[in-house]
Amino acid sequence: MATNAAAEKLRFDAPGPAFYELDPVHFPRPLTRYWTEVHPAAFASGTADFARYYGMLIGGLAMSYVNGFGYKNVLPPPAEEIPQRFARADEIFEGKLWREQLKEWDETAKPTAIATHRELQAVDPDALSDDALKAYLRRCRDHHAAMIEQHMRFTASAVVPTGDFVAHLSDWTDVPLPELLGLMRGASPVSAGASAQLERLVAALRGDPDAQALLASTDDPHRVLTELRAFDGETGAAVTDYLDLVGNRPLDGFDISEPTALELPDALLRAIRTAVAGDAEANDVEQRIADVRAKVPEEHRDTFDELLGEARLMYRLRDERGVYSDIWASGIMRRAALGAGRRLASAGRINEPQHVLDAGLEEMCGLLDGAASPSADELGSRAAYRAAHSAKDAPATLGTPEPPPPDPSGLPPGIARLMRATGTALGALFGSSEAEHEEHLLRGLAASPGIYEGTARLISGAAEFERIVQGDVLVTISTTEAFNILLPLLGAIVTDSGGLLSHSAIVAREYGIPGVVGTRQGTELIADGARVRVDGTAGEVTVLP
Amino acid sequence: MAGAPVEALRRVPLFADLDSDELHQVALLFKKRHFVQGETVMREGTDGAAFFLIEAGEASVSVAGSARANLHAGDHFGEIALIDEGVRSATITAVSELDCYGLTYWEFRPLLLANGAIGLKLLQSLAQKLRSAEAS
Amino acid sequence: MSGVLPLAEVADTSVFGSKAVGLGEAVRAGLPVPDGFALSGQTVEQVAAGDEATVSAVIGTVRPLGGPLAVRSSAADEDGADASFAGQHLTLLNVPTVDALPPALAEIWWSANSDSAISYRKRVGLFTRPSVAVVVQRLLDPETAGVMFTRNPVTGADERMIEASLGLGEAVVAGLVIPDSYRLDREGNALERRPGLKRIAIRRKEGGGTFEEEVPAAAAEQHCLGDDDLAALSGLARRCEEVYGPGRDIEWAIADGTLYLLQCRAVTR
Numbered sequence: 001m002a003t004n005a006a007a008e009k010l011r012f013d014a015p016g017p018a019f020y021e022l023d024p025v026h027f028p029r030p031l032t033r034y035w036t037e038v039h040p041a042a043f044a045s046g047t048a049d050f051a052r053y054y055g056m057l058i059g060g061l062a063m064s065y066v067n068g069f070g071y072k073n074v075l076p077p078p079a080e081e082i083p084q085r086f087a088r089a090d091e092i093f094e095g096k097l098w099r100e101q102l103k104e105w106d107e108t109a110k111p112t113a114i115a116t117h118r119e120l121q122a123v124d125p126d127a128l129s130d131d132a133l134k135a136y137l138r139r140c141r142d143h144h145a146a147m148i149e150q151h152m153r154f155t156a157s158a159v160v161p162t163g164d165f166v167a168h169l170s171d172w173t174d175v176p177l178p179e180l181l182g183l184m185r186g187a188s189p190v191s192a193g194a195s196a197q198l199e200r201l202v203a204a205l206r207g208d209p210d211a212q213a214l215l216a217s218t219d220d221p222h223r224v225l226t227e228l229r230a231f232d233g234e235t236g237a238a239v240t241d242y243l244d245l246v247g248n249r250p251l252d253g254f255d256i257s258e259p260t261a262l263e264l265p266d267a268l269l270r271a272i273r274t275a276v277a278g279d280a281e282a283n284d285v286e287q288r289i290a291d292v293r294a295k296v297p298e299e300h301r302d303t304f305d306e307l308l309g310e311a312r313l314m315y316r317l318r319d320e321r322g323v324y325s326d327i328w329a330s331g332i333m334r335r336a337a338l339g340a341g342r343r344l345a346s347a348g349r350i351n352e353p354q355h356v357l358d359a360g361l362e363e364m365c366g367l368l369d370g371a372a373s374p375s376a377d378e379l380g381s382r383a384a385y386r387a388a389h390s391a392k393d394a395p396a397t398l399g400t401p402e403p404p405p406p407d408p409s410g411l412p413p414g415i416a417r418l419m420r421a422t423g424t425a426l427g428a429l430f431g432s433s434e435a436e437h438e439e440h441l442l443r444g445l446a447a448s449p450g451i452y453e454g455t456a457r458l459i460s461g462a463a464e465f466e467r468i469v470q471g472d473v474l475v476t477i478s479t480t481e482a483f484n485i486l487l488p489l490l491g492a493i494v495t496d497s498g499g500l501l502s503h504s505a506i507v508a509r510e511y512g513i514p515g516v517v518g519t520r521q522g523t524e525l526i527a528d529g530a531r532v533r534v535d536g537t538a539g540e541v542t543v544l545p
Numbered sequence: 546m547a548g549a550p551v552e553a554l555r556r557v558p559l560f561a562d563l564d565s566d567e568l569h570q571v572a573l574l575f576k577k578r579h580f581v582q583g584e585t586v587m588r589e590g591t592d593g594a595a596f597f598l599i600e601a602g603e604a605s606v607s608v609a610g611s612a613r614a615n616l617h618a619g620d621h622f623g624e625i626a627l628i629d630e631g632v633r634s635a636t637i638t639a640v641s642e643l644d645c646y647g648l649t650y651w652e653f654r655p656l657l658l659a660n661g662a663i664g665l666k667l668l669q670s671l672a673q674k675l676r677s678a679e680a681s
Numbered sequence: 682m683s684g685v686l687p688l689a690e691v692a693d694t695s696v697f698g699s700k701a702v703g704l705g706e707a708v709r710a711g712l713p714v715p716d717g718f719a720l721s722g723q724t725v726e727q728v729a730a731g732d733e734a735t736v737s738a739v740i741g742t743v744r745p746l747g748g749p750l751a752v753r754s755s756a757a758d759e760d761g762a763d764a765s766f767a768g769q770h771l772t773l774l775n776v777p778t779v780d781a782l783p784p785a786l787a788e789i790w791w792s793a794n795s796d797s798a799i800s801y802r803k804r805v806g807l808f809t810r811p812s813v814a815v816v817v818q819r820l821l822d823p824e825t826a827g828v829m830f831t832r833n834p835v836t837g838a839d840e841r842m843i844e845a846s847l848g849l850g851e852a853v854v855a856g857l858v859i860p861d862s863y864r865l866d867r868e869g870n871a872l873e874r875r876p877g878l879k880r881i882a883i884r885r886k887e888g889g890g891t892f893e894e895e896v897p898a899a900a901a902e903q904h905c906l907g908d909d910d911l912a913a914l915s916g917l918a919r920r921c922e923e924v925y926g927p928g929r930d931i932e933w934a935i936a937d938g939t940l941y942l943l944q945c946r947a948v949t950r
Contacts, residue, residue, distance in 0.1 A: 013583070016612070017605055017607040017610070017611070017612045017636070017638065018607075018611070019610050073610075076611050400588065400589075400610070400636050400638075402610040446835065448835075449835070462797075466590075478855055478857050480855050482797075484801065485797065485800070485801050495856060497856055497857055497858050497859050497878075498855075498856025498858075498859065499844040499856065499859060499860040499877065500834065500835060500842065500844065500862070501827075501828040501829075501830055501834070501842065501853065501854075501860075501930075502828075502844070502853060502854065502855065502856030502860075503854060503855055504856050505834075505856070509834060509835070517856065518859040518877070518878075520859065520878065547730050547731040547732050547733070548731065573730075576729050576730050576731070576787065576790070576791070577729075577731065577787060578791050579784075579788075588796070591796050591797065591800055592796060592799060592800040592803065593796055594794060594795065594796050594799040595794065595795075595796070633796070647791070649794050
């Protein structure tokens with residue numbers, strides 16, 4: 001509970017009059033100052049672009065940072081554009097316009113991005129003068145911002161066809177989501193990109209016994225990689241080619257604070273060994289497709305083929321748009337910044353090279369110029385802050401909840417289908433990237449008997465009351481009479497603190513719903529939206545997987 | 546001093562056709578209310594009970610999550626509550642410490658029934674709002 | 682002025698609300714209630730409206746209490762068995778002086794007339810205008826405080842269940858801490874003692890209002906009530922039952938070693 005005490009001193013104010021949602025999936029930790037300065041404009045611009053391209057009824061998305069935590073809100077569409085958006089949404093499905101985006105990606109966006117990445121990463125920051133380094137830092141930042149925008153620009157195309165497929169399938173069958181997503185992968189022609197380089201590497205290594213021996217050795221991983229690069233002929237070329245492609249990518253996450261592959265040679269080597277060993281992945285996707293197709297009513301099977309075809313065509317864009325855009329650019333920015341960091345640390349200006357990552361871009365340049373702030377200790381404490389906090393310390397939402405979105409079935413068909421596809425896709429993609437929930441058992445005081453299973457809703461105060469839906473399980477630190485208004489909607493109550501004679505316990509008994517109070521960590525361990533079983537007789541709350 | 550200052554009420558179009566005595570009567574019904582900075586004064590979609598006139602401070606108006614306007618001293622809001630305790634059409638948040646005069650439905654109702662001029666004014670004000678909502 | 686009465690004289694629920702009347706009965710029965718006054722719903726409204734005569738009468742009458750004050754709403758029509766979840770019962774602790782009482786009363790009036798209070802009343806079928814009376818008492822600075830039920834609310838057993846924490850009792854009522862918990866039989870013997878996790882204490886702040894004070898780890902998990910305290914509470918439980926009958930929900934506080942009764946109402950559940 002120590003982090004909780006620290007977090008209690010943080011004040012979270014809604015950045016504006018909208019409704020903001022924390023994004024713990026993409027941003028499980030606070031972001032660096034650099035990121036919070038660069039990300040918002042690029043993100044807003046890129047999302048506005050895809051919203052317009054697809055004729056969506058949103059203006060785009062905005063990301064705001066509160067205490068370093070990322071909060072997303074939806075921007076409304078410009079009223080004057082709404083008519084043409086309705087028209088556009090119809091065109092999208094008729095013309096399969098995502099294919100045009102894929103074409104743009106393959107022919108222009110991706111190759112141009114890769115060319116710039118390679119150009120930038122060919123520069124050795126340590127060899128630059130201070131002035132040249134500052135210019136280089138700014139170039140890397142500008143490139144990173146452009147790449148973030150690019151990533152977002154292609155987001156809708158990456159997800160809408162998949163979402164459209166999944167939405168239709170859920171109308172026709174009850175095949176579960178993971179199985180449907182499984183039909184996207186495997187048994188497709190090798191696409192250009194990482195798999196080509198990796199395939200080349202695997203082939204070269206498999207054909208080179210000396211290289212394999214080195215790969216298998218327990219020598220220092222960094223040295224192993226350096227030596228493999230230096231091999232003659234195809235092996236050395238393949239290794240170099242592959243490392244140039246993946247080396248400057250963060251292994252996890254998006255921020256410049258995340259270590260890149262080359263900084264973690266151990267992990268990189270393990271990945272290469274696995275690829276070389278190669279698991280003969282059962283190439284049965286054709287069979288699985290046939291199985292699902294058989295479950296679809298006959299009159300829809302042609303549509304099934306069409307939708308699946310589009311989804312599989314677009315699926316690789318989901319990973320590529322990040323890996324070839326901002327993920328790579330972030331690693332390059334990190335590399336440049338660490339160059340400045342090493343310089344500043346040896347001059348005694350900052351305590352450790354990594355601390356430079358907690359400076360904003362202009363702050364980095366200022367430090368190279370000899371600026372007095374931020375101080376070494378200030379940067380150190382920013383780094384410590386990020387290390388000590390996680391998304392669990394931040395409220396799930398800020399600001400006033402909005403009225404629910406319009407029921408899509410009341411909208412013109414093009415927009416309705418688009419909204420459904422987007423909604424389904426986002427649900428599927430976010431769900432599949434979350435960590436698995438383990439069955440968590442919490443104990444508290446058995447305040448009101450009975451057993452109830454429902455969706456947990458984490459509510460921190462009156463501003464969030466509108467999030468409660470009939471049948472929800474209220475999960476909160478404690479309740480006051482202001483919460484009484486929710487009682488007709490609740491299936492059960494779970495609190496962190498409070499005793500059997502506290503308000504929450506009394507109202508749970510009066511209302512005849514199961515109640516467990518004094519769990520101590522309910523709000524930390526139960527995720528908003530998780531399915532829970534509340535046993536008010538035993539005083540137990542189970543988070544269901 | 547009880548109630549709102551008569552001068553403040555004169556500027557409210559709703560009360561523009563009242564004579565001096567009637568204005569004093571209405572003014573007496575108001576009570577001061579203070580909101581702290583950041584406090585939600587009223588929330589869109591919830592039932593409304595009172596009409597407010599701003600004496601000092603600033604409030605922001607938002608509808609469906611997007612900011613619409615900012616209100617200052619002399620501005621008023623929430624008049625639907627005076628007619629039928631209907632649902633609030635906007636969310637109003639105190640941007641600074643906010644001093645208001647408030648009038649609840651129960652206090653206003655008898656006055657409305659006794660004084661046709663106020664009723665007519667209220668209807669006109671609403672008609673105006675409907676027209677501008679339809680036009681946008 | 683009959684709109685402001687010392688608690689000992691309060692008997693009319695329709696004018697002063699059930700909380701005030703309950704305390705009036707307690708005072709008349711000789712139970713240890715902190716000194717105070719009840720203000721009728723109409724008085725509260727007149728003060729909120731700024732009526733000068735009422736304001737000065739109230740201040741004049743209440744002034745001998747000194748300060749600081751605890752101001753609690755006593756709703757006039759949300760009575761009886763459903764009292765515990767009948768809406769916004771605003772309590773203002775630590776109104777520093779009697780001169781600060783009028784704005785506090787205005788705040789209470791508005792909270793009873795707020796959008797959400799009115800919504801809630803409509804939802805439970807109360808379409809009439811709310812009337813909120815108020816109890817004003819000396820604010821204690823208790824070492825420990827909490828709640829006691831004269832019947833186990835979960836099992837229904839004939840026991841006294843006590844929950845206690847440090848500082849003002851709101852910490853227990855509002856469930857801000859996991860309180861120390863005690864079960865006693867009718868004779869006052871302890872059947873069970875369980876220390877809680879009392880990480881915060883609500884204390885009064887200089888100049889008005891309260892704050893949450895962090896309690897050091899050792900004290901947070903140590904019993905805050907000793908045998909003498911439990912004996913006193915057991916005695917209070919018995920006396921309350923004699924006055925009111927069985928099944929009592931009691932709010933209590935121990936300040937300067939003296940046990941006080943802050944509220945006594947029927948256990949609803």
